[in-house]
Amino acid sequence: MAERTGTAEAVERPESLSAWQLRFARVFPYAIAFLAIVAGWQVAALIFPSYLIPSPGSVVRRLGGELAREAFLITVGRSFFRLSIGFTLASFLGLMVGLASGVWPFFRRFTRALVSILQSVPPIAWVPLFIILLGFGDYPIILVIIIAAFFPMAVAVMNGVEQVEKLHVDVARLLGADNKQLIAKVYAPEVIPSIVTGAQVGFGNAWRSLIAAEMVGGVNIGLGWFINFAGEIADMTGVLTGIVVIGLFSAVLDGYVLERLKRRLLKWKYV
Amino acid sequence: MEIRVKSQLGGDGPEKIVVEKLVQSFDALTVIDRISLKVAEGEFLAIVGPSGCGKSTLLRVLAGLVKPTAGRVRIDGKDVNGPNRRHSLVFQEHALFPWRTVFQNVALGLEIERQSHEQIRQRVTELLALVGLDQFPGYYPHQLSGGMRQRAALARVLAVDPDVLLLDEPFGALDAMTRLTLQDELLRIFLNSGKTVILVTHDVEEALFLADRVIIMSTVPGRIREVIPVTEKRPRDRGSANLAGLKRTVLGILGLEPVIGNVRVPETNFSI
Numbered sequence A: 001m002a003e004r005t006g007t008a009e010a011v012e013r014p015e016s017l018s019a020w021q022l023r024f025a026r027v028f029p030y031a032i033a034f035l036a037i038v039a040g041w042q043v044a045a046l047i048f049p050s051y052l053i054p055s056p057g058s059v060v061r062r063l064g065g066e067l068a069r070e071a072f073l074i075t076v077g078r079s080f081f082r083l084s085i086g087f088t089l090a091s092f093l094g095l096m097v098g099l100a101s102g103v104w105p106f107f108r109r110f111t112r113a114l115v116s117i118l119q120s121v122p123p124i125a126w127v128p129l130f131i132i133l134l135g136f137g138d139y140p141i142i143l144v145i146i147i148a149a150f151f152p153m154a155v156a157v158m159n160g161v162e163q164v165e166k167l168h169v170d171v172a173r174l175l176g177a178d179n180k181q182l183i184a185k186v187y188a189p190e191v192i193p194s195i196v197t198g199a200q201v202g203f204g205n206a207w208r209s210l211i212a213a214e215m216v217g218g219v220n221i222g223l224g225w226f227i228n229f230a231g232e233i234a235d236m237t238g239v240l241t242g243i244v245v246i247g248l249f250s251a252v253l254d255g256y257v258l259e260r261l262k263r264r265l266l267k268w269k270y271v
Numbered sequence B: 001m002e003i004r005v006k007s008q009l010g011g012d013g014p015e016k017i018v019v020e021k022l023v024q025s026f027d028a029l030t031v032i033d034r035i036s037l038k039v040a041e042g043e044f045l046a047i048v049g050p051s052g053c054g055k056s057t058l059l060r061v062l063a064g065l066v067k068p069t070a071g072r073v074r075i076d077g078k079d080v081n082g083p084n085r086r087h088s089l090v091f092q093e094h095a096l097f098p099w100r101t102v103f104q105n106v107a108l109g110l111e112i113e114r115q116s117h118e119q120i121r122q123r124v125t126e127l128l129a130l131v132g133l134d135q136f137p138g139y140y141p142h143q144l145s146g147g148m149r150q151r152a153a154l155a156r157v158l159a160v161d162p163d164v165l166l167l168d169e170p171f172g173a174l175d176a177m178t179r180l181t182l183q184d185e186l187l188r189i190f191l192n193s194g195k196t197v198i199l200v201t202h203d204v205e206e207a208l209f210l211a212d213r214v215i216i217m218s219t220v221p222g223r224i225r226e227v228i229p230v231t232e233k234r235p236r237d238r239g240s241a242n243l244a245g246l247k248r249t250v251l252g253i254l255g256l257e258p259v260i261g262n263v264r265v266p267e268t269n270f271s272i
């Protein structure tokens, strides 16, 4: 019995020993990158006059002021509203199409062809068409986000289903699994990593397309619009404030929220 | 201990597995060519043969994973037409699920049976002790050695207690010591449970130590070349003169000799 407790420890030790090292190894590159950006910016701010490149300090002060302003919060909130609707719909559609393509070879060829034709078009190129079709407002922007996030998800899931280990399916069938159990115990766990990858790539695409679409989409609210408008009135501090907000949010969402989700779902890979 | 003497036709027990003129082709390649075979209930059958002669394919057909191109396979008098938990297969590749721990892998079949947590915990703990993995329930497959993975795969199939146990080189990746231990363990399970076992192996000594009959297959397309009954009483002495003689016979049929020129091939773990 004494041996058993000893082994339980032995099982856990590799995890706990390296836990802080792992965290450090994960955070450290981010910190370095962050410092490099701020340093480069500060140098540029010293070289150029402040009406061209304001210093990081002045942008931080402006950001503080903006965050206290309701209009700014509403504008950021609107961007998030568009992003969450577009990204959610795209992920769901991509998941469905990806699963169907993984299962049915004909559908797979169809999706492949569709992707190879449409993927070469930057999502933002659709904006004029969508504005004419749907009018100014949230719809064309959301549609652009859907296009941006759909393909990465569909392709990742399709490949994920295709790559499900046939041997694992056979093992489960031999042990008596019915179709529902096959899905729960083999297909889902094997495809989840691909879904996470699809979501991560799709999210990056969606976020970039959101800002771009808001800049050219003729709306008068949203982060992209905020930057565009500041540029038009030569408010460089405003432009950089918008850029900082974009960088911070996507770093937090992609680098922290999605990364944590991934590590949770793929715990076994990180042992 | 009752010692049964098996004839070439399948022994004295009731017929458990009947294979009739089985043919298995993949496109133009015929892998198995008209194999007929009867295995008695409670018999231990070993199959040896050159690499690529269709041994794994034969086990997959028996397990119901592959539909035969022609011929019939019956188990307990019923045609095999799909996988069935009563006849389970331990794959040559361990095929553990990488996202499950050792414990969870062994529990898979019991989860599929919808057993309670407590039942599963008990049974898995028992099995892990049996295959010597009780120290490693929380390990993931990529943290295990090759031999440990094979033992986990064996435990996973033993968990559902099949009455036909199909084993595809289950001890292939093991060191000599562990292999001998697990052979003894397998023999114990076999003698205590009355399971019917078909073991594919490259190790002639292993086949002779364990089996009631050893089937020797020819090169592709696989046919049964010879059936060697092993009548020696169990537990057998690995070093007995009788087994050594039989080994010579088997290796001779396979076109190999234990002594090649002046180079003496080690007696233990001679593999083909």
Ligand SMILES: Nc1ncnc2c1ncn2[C@@H]1O[C@H](COP(=O)(O)OP(=O)(O)OP(=O)(O)O)[C@@H](O)[C@H]1O
Residues within 6 Å of the ligand: B026, B031, B050, B051, B052, B053, B054, B055, B056, B057, B058, B092, B220
């Ligand atoms: N699904 C498949 N499709 C096409 N050919 C296959 C398939 N499965 C097996 N084969 C072929 O059948 C032949 C026999 O394969 P099998 O795995 O049964 O050999 P084996 O006797 O188990 O060999 P080894 O001792 O090396 O494991 C090989 O030539 C292999 O290429």
Ligand SMILES: [Mg+2]
Residues within 6 Å of the ligand: B055, B056, B057, B092, B168
């Ligand atoms: Mg094989």
